[in-house]
Amino acid sequence: MVEAKALVKRFGDFEAVRGIDVHVRRGEAFGFLGPNGAGKSSTMRMIASVSPRTDGELTVLGLDPDREGPRIRARLGVVPQQDNLDSELTVRQNLQVYGRYFGLSRSHVRRRAAELMEFAQLTERADDEVEPLSGGMKRRLTIARSLVNDPELLLLDEPTTGLDPQARHLVWDRLFRLKSQGVTLIVTTHYMDEAEQLCDRLVVMDGGRIAAEGSPTELIRRFATREVLELRFAPGEQEPVVGLVDDLADRVEVLPDRILLYTGSGEAALERAHARGVRPVSSLVRRSTLEDVFLRLTGRSLVE
Amino acid sequence: MTTTDPRRPGGVLLRILPPGLYSGRAGAIIERSVLSYSRGWLVFVSGVMEPLFYLLAFQIGFGALVGDVTGPGGRPLDYVAFVAPALLVASAMNGAVFDSTFGVFFKFRYAKTYDAMLATPVGPLDIAAGEIGWAVLRGGLYAVAFFGVMSVMGMVDSPWAMLLVPVALLVAFAFAAIGMACATFLRSPSQFEFVQLAVVPMFLFSTTFFPLSVYPVPLQVVVQCLPLYHGVELARGLSVGVPDLTMLGHAAYLFALAALGVVATARRLAGLLLR
Missing domain, CATH: 3.30.70 (Alpha-Beta Plaits)
Incomplete structure (x- = not known):
């Protein structure tokens, strides 16, 4: 699904990603672990095809993000680190309008919004504004929104940061369901329990480089x-x-x-x-x- | 997008607007605005009422004091009839600038609305076209209302005056495009004073309330550079039914400004959000 070789991202003099190799297979849950500033989010933005790479090779869904950004993004779901829901719209409208950005028909997005509100347990808040929702609800809505186009690959940047334990478990539960439906997940996190819960395979990033790679149990065996x-x-x-x-x-x-x-x-x-x-x-x-x-x-x- | 190969066929246009900036979804952005404003309909009421108040003030107040003025083609003109078409395009300008600066700034800097859009196939040019298109539609709505008031007050007596609404749309287009491009440079809400600083003198001095001949020649040149001046001249000439060839120049100026604004906006959004 994602293939990166010697991938580099520079912002001016600052080198956020310093030549990483990543290979994500279809159907797996892949994690990027690392402290703040390790280069996780920069990598995610390159994969999400909203940030051109500085150097190296990258293909997402077999396509080159620099040339086929819109075609790739049409098949991706993105959950950004900070919720960027549309505060001028209701819960339902957020889902419907987002679907329209993907070029889906009005009747399709209407149906899909109803399904997704069910999935995210937000049906009762369908016609409420977004602002008064709790942090957990907003997060669920952001995840629901990322699914509006039935993505093959879902990118989640710190999906449960700032949520209480109940809300985190609910989010994890939804992500498990997606994984069991065959959606490939790429997750960044600095919560170890989250990585152990969700990821089949992960890389630990530090200072823009990959420090280690493997399954959670492999990594524990090797490094602890x-x-x-x-x-x-x-x-x-x-x-x-x-x-x-x-x-x-x-x-x-x-x-x-x-x-x-x-x-x-x-x-x-x-x-x-x-x-x-x-x-x-x-x-x-x-x-x-x-x-x-x-x-x-x-x-x-x-x-x- | 950094790897745009200058040798690639397609030439200049592809270099100004590289592929991937546009996926033909501007309509969805406009839909979003319609939904968002359908709950804030009060804005429309105020937008329609404001020019009405202006017209009444000029009709009842200034009209009595000033008497006739010399209009396009040297014809004597009622002062209200002189001011009305100018106010029509000025209100189109105000509506467009307001939408494309305040609204855009908020979505761009704080709400991160455009970041969310760019995670979909939507590109920066879609956003620019959609937001500017919405501002034009809104300006058009005001213009239609204003035109209605003008006809009720008996100020429309030339068939050419029917073109006032398209002129207002063109003015709204130019100002929305330039306004949105400028909004991408603003860093804090206090900098909106700059927008006011540009718009208010333009409103007052672009021959809105008095003819160009009032100014000494050097100042006339300055006034003729102002975009609103071209809108006012177009509208006033059409309103009294005296079309002439210079109008093509005025229209071309506004079109060029609009195109410049759209391209600049798309490129700024791409540079700031797709980095």
Whole structure:
């Protein structure tokens, strides 16, 4: 569905995307993970054919976005990072008018709008204005709007950022349904649980480059251990302990209030730590998550 | 669109407006405006009433004070009949400028309406044509209402005056196109003062209320450069039924302005939103 080779996007002197290779297959859910400024949104805009590439190769649905932008966009659905619903129109009109931009007939968009409002659980708000809707409802409407042309490929830029847990789960549920109907999804997110929930395959981006690629479980296997032992201490008291435990794990990370031990078996490591006289305030054994992978690959310092 | 090959056949036009900027969906943009305004119909009432108030004021007030003036072709003319066609095109200008600057600015900078449109096959030229087309339609509606009032007040006595409405449409087209192009340069709402600063003197000095001969020669040249002047001259000449060849020049000026505005708008939108 999407094929990128050495894809580059520059804005003046700033290089937002620095030569990435991406291959998205039909029917899969593909994720772009990365901190803010990693180049995810720039990549998404190039795929959405609203941002010409600076260099490299890109085909979307087998077509070149630079030359066939409108033809590609006719078969895409786009959910932008920020809702850009039409505040001068009602919920229903938002869907119908958007369908008209795709050149669909009036009777078709009328039918399709009714279906989509059902899908997004917005039927009761059909003739309300958009502005008073809650954040979750607006997001659902934006997703519904992106489906008005029955897209083959759906691009979602941070689909659940800013939503409460109920609203997020509802959005995920709708995305699962679309995936099961065969729609290819490309998602950007910086929520690891979202990536683990939604994506079959993903790339971790950092500083405009791809840092890693694979399925969530593959990435965890490759870049983290099976389990993580977290030893919590009063702030500052963890430092003297590091020397006692650093041989108990494949990798040790020291944070202000705790030590993280990346190991195959958290319980075994904890027992040995206890045996050496280590007495943390509390301890926790958990499975490694994509978040551990993410932080390892992109670092803990704040990226602005 | 950055990779437009200058050697590609199609030449100049393709380079000014590369393919992909247009997909023939301007009509859908106009539909959107119709839906949006169908709930804000009050705008139309005010737009139709305003020129009516002007005409009444001139009929009752100034008309009595000023008496006759010399109209096109040297004919003596009632002052109201002198001012009315000018007010008609001025109201077309005002309506068009308002729509294509305030409305466009809001959608462009804040509501991100155009970003949403560009995620569909719609291109920047569709947006420019659709929004400008809507402003022209709206201006046309005002012009028809104004023309109706003029005929009721007995100011339409030449068959040529029927062309006043198309002239108003042309004026609306030119100002909507230029207005929209300018709106893409505005950064904050306070900069709308610049729009006012351009429109108000144009309204007052484009021979709307007094003939060109009032000005000293150097100023006459300046006034003749103003786009509204050409609209006023066209409308006034047709209103009294004295057509002449210079009218083609006036019309050509306005057409050129409109074309320039459409191209500039499409290119600005493409440059700012498709980056």
